Amino acid sequence: xxxxxxxxxxxxxMYTEGINLEPNNIITAKCYANRSACxxxxxxxxxxxxxxxxxxxxxxxxxxxxxxxxKCKTLLGDFKAARQIVADTIEPCAQFAVEKVNLDQIEFDYxxxxxxxxxxxxxxxxxxxxxxxxxxxxxxxxKTKKAVCLALHGLYKEAELLAK
Numbered sequence: 001x002x003x004x005x006x007x008x009x010x011x012x013x014m015y016t017e018g019i020n021l022e023p024n025n026i027i028t029a030k031c032y033a034n035r036s037a038c039x040x041x042x043x044x045x046x047x048x049x050x051x052x053x054x055x056x057x058x059x060x061x062x063x064x065x066x067x068x069x070x071k072c073k074t075l076l077g078d079f080k081a082a083r084q085i086v087a088d089t090i091e092p093c094a095q096f097a098v099e100k101v102n103l104d105q106i107e108f109d110y111x112x113x114x115x116x117x118x119x120x121x122x123x124x125x126x127x128x129x130x131x132x133x134x135x136x137x138x139x140x141x142x143k144t145k146k147a148v149c150l151a152l153h154g155l156y157k158e159a160e161l162l163a164k
Contacts, residue, residue, distance in 0.1 A: 077139030
């Protein structure tokens with residue numbers, strides 16, 4: 001109930017207590033899975049990925065594992081690992097397909113940004129990097145690349161603000 005009300009930190013504490021009370025069973029898997037969802041809502045994607053992977057170890061029927069792993073890797077900017085998850089997932093669920101489409105779009109936008117950057121079309125590169133960042137990608141390298149493009153386009157103040 002805590003997580004449904006947006007109280008993710010409190011929910012994480014409760015799921016952690018559940019894990020400590022009931023190690024190595026199906027309840028443990030659900031606690032890890034639910035704690036993973038809470039971490040995702042807090043944009044703590046490394047923690048979410050770790051808990052999702054542990055939940056899958058305890059419960060091999062855990063279908064949300066690949067979905068969360070794909071989303072986490074995508075939002076962390078690790079597109080190669082995200083593509084590997086796509087390749088390794090044998091029976092994807094409907095939500096997995098949605099996350100794959102998101103990965104496809106983010107990769108496409110990033111590729112367009114890099115093409116524009118290589119052609120020294122910095123304004124266009126900023127446009128596509130904005131799309132990647134607005135999609136939720138949190139890796140600092142994307143903001144850094146955008147700041148560089150802004151500076152090269154002569155928008156020094158905006159670049160400085162973004163770099164901070």
